[in-house]
Amino acid sequence: MSLKIENLTVYYQTIAGNVRALEDASFSLADGEIMGVAGESGCGKSTLSNSLVYLHAPMKFIRGRAFLDGEELFIQDKVKMDAVRYKKISVIPQYAMNAMNPTSKIGVMIKDLLTSKGEDFEKILPELKNRLDLVKLSPDVLNLYPFELSGGMKQRMVMVISTLLNPSLLLADEVTSALDVSSQKAVAEMLVGFRDQKIVKSMMVITHDISILYQMANSIMVMYAGQLAEKASTDTIINSPRHPYTKLLIQSLPTVGVRFSESRLAGIPGNPPLLLNPPTGCRFRDRCPVAFAKCAEVPPFVEVEKGHFLACWKEGKTHA
Numbered sequence: 001m002s003l004k005i006e007n008l009t010v011y012y013q014t015i016a017g018n019v020r021a022l023e024d025a026s027f028s029l030a031d032g033e034i035m036g037v038a039g040e041s042g043c044g045k046s047t048l049s050n051s052l053v054y055l056h057a058p059m060k061f062i063r064g065r066a067f068l069d070g071e072e073l074f075i076q077d078k079v080k081m082d083a084v085r086y087k088k089i090s091v092i093p094q095y096a097m098n099a100m101n102p103t104s105k106i107g108v109m110i111k112d113l114l115t116s117k118g119e120d121f122e123k124i125l126p127e128l129k130n131r132l133d134l135v136k137l138s139p140d141v142l143n144l145y146p147f148e149l150s151g152g153m154k155q156r157m158v159m160v161i162s163t164l165l166n167p168s169l170l171l172a173d174e175v176t177s178a179l180d181v182s183s184q185k186a187v188a189e190m191l192v193g194f195r196d197q198k199i200v201k202s203m204m205v206i207t208h209d210i211s212i213l214y215q216m217a218n219s220i221m222v223m224y225a226g227q228l229a230e231k232a233s234t235d236t237i238i239n240s241p242r243h244p245y246t247k248l249l250i251q252s253l254p255t256v257g258v259r260f261s262e263s264r265l266a267g268i269p270g271n272p273p274l275l276l277n278p279p280t281g282c283r284f285r286d287r288c289p290v291a292f293a294k295c296a297e298v299p300p301f302v303e304v305e306k307g308h309f310l311a312c313w314k315e316g317k318t319h320a
C-alpha cells in the first residue's frame with residue numbers, strides 16, 4: 001500500500017467561520033496506482049492535495065491521519081514535511097507554472113533546490129538530462145529563464161523538477177488545465193511514463209476535467225462539496241457508476257474522450273452548497289434525484305464491491 005488516509009478533515013478559518021473544505025476523507029492508494037481525483041471546482045481537491053504536503057494556515061487541521069509506505073506523515077509539522085518533500089512526496093501545485101522564480105535561470109533554480117535538500121547538483125545532472133529528454137525538452141532549457149518557455153514547456157519542466165528525487169507519491173493538481181488539447185495528451189502520457197519507469201510509485205491526478213483521466217488513471221475518486229462520493233476503477237466510474245452524483249457527472253459529459261467544460265455541469269440542476277455552512281448529512285441532498293429521509297445523516301464511505309467505495313444511503317448497499 002502506498003498511501004493511506006484516515007478521516008482527514010481540513011477546514012479554512014475565516015472571519016465568517018469555518019469553511020468545511022474536506023470532511024472525513026478515508027481512502028488508500030495501491031503501489032503503482034494512478035488515481036484521478038475529480039469533482040467540480042471548489043469541492044476540496046486542492047485542499048486534499050495541499051494538506052498532504054504540509055497542512056498550514058489558512059488550512060486548519062481538524063482530525064485525521066496519513067500514512068505513506070507504512071510510515072505516518074506528520075502533515076502539520078513543517079520540519080518533518082520538508083524532510084520528505086521531493087524525496088517521498090511531491091506536489092505539482094495548481095498554477096505551478098506561474099510560480100517559477102522569474103529572476104533565476106532554470107538550471108540555477110534546480111541547483112539551489114537540490115542544495116537545499118542536501119543533494120549534489122553535479123551528481124544528479126546526468127539524470128536530470130535524461131529526464132528532460134523523457135519529457136522532450138532540450139538540456140538548453142537549463143540556461144533559460146522561465147518566461148522564455150511556452151506554457152507546455154514550463155509544465156513539463158515543473159514535472160521534471162518535482163519528480164527528480166524519485167518521490168514515492170506524486171500529487172499533480174490540475175496539471176493539464178491550462179494547456180491545449182495536444183499538450184494535455186502529451187503531459188498525460190508523460191505522467192504515466194513516470195509511473196511505468198518507476199520514477200514515482202503512485203500518483204494522484206487532480207482535475208475538474210474527468211475526461212483527461214480516461215486514458216491515464218487506473219482509478220477515479222469523485223468528490224462532492226468536501227466529501228468523498230465514490231472511488232472505483234476508471235472503467236467502473238465511467239461505465240457503471242453507482243453514486244447519483246457520479247452518474248450525473250458522467251451523463252453530463254459529451255462523449256468519451258471529448259474535452260469537457262465546466263459549463264456542462266449546468267446540466268445538473270442546482271449548485272454545490274457553500275462550504276461555510278454546508279447542509280447536514282449527504283451534501284448532495286439538495287440536488288439528488290433519489291434523496292430520501294435517511295440522507296439527513298452523513299452516508300459512510302464503504303466498500304460495496306472489491307475496490308468500489310461509495311457514500312450513498314440509496315445505492316450503497318453491498319452485494320454481499
Ligand SMILES: Nc1ncnc2c1ncn2[C@@H]1O[C@H](COP(=O)(O)OP(=O)(O)O)[C@@H](O)[C@H]1O
Pocket residue numbers: 012013014019021039040041042043044045046047048058275
Ligand atoms: N484560503 C482559503 N480560505 C477560505 N476558503 C478557501 C480557501 N481556499 C479554498 N477555500 C474553499 O475551500 C473549498 C475547497 O477549495 P479547493 O480545495 O480549492 O477546491 P478545488 O481544488 O476542488 O477547486 C472551496 O469552498 C473554497 O472556496
Ligand code: SF4
Pocket residue numbers: 243244245282283284285286288289290291292295299311312313314315
Ligand atoms: S445519500 Fe441520499 S442524497 Fe446522498 S447521493 Fe445517496 S441518495 Fe442522494
Ligand SMILES: [Mg+2]
Pocket residue numbers: 045046047094174
Ligand atoms: Mg483546485
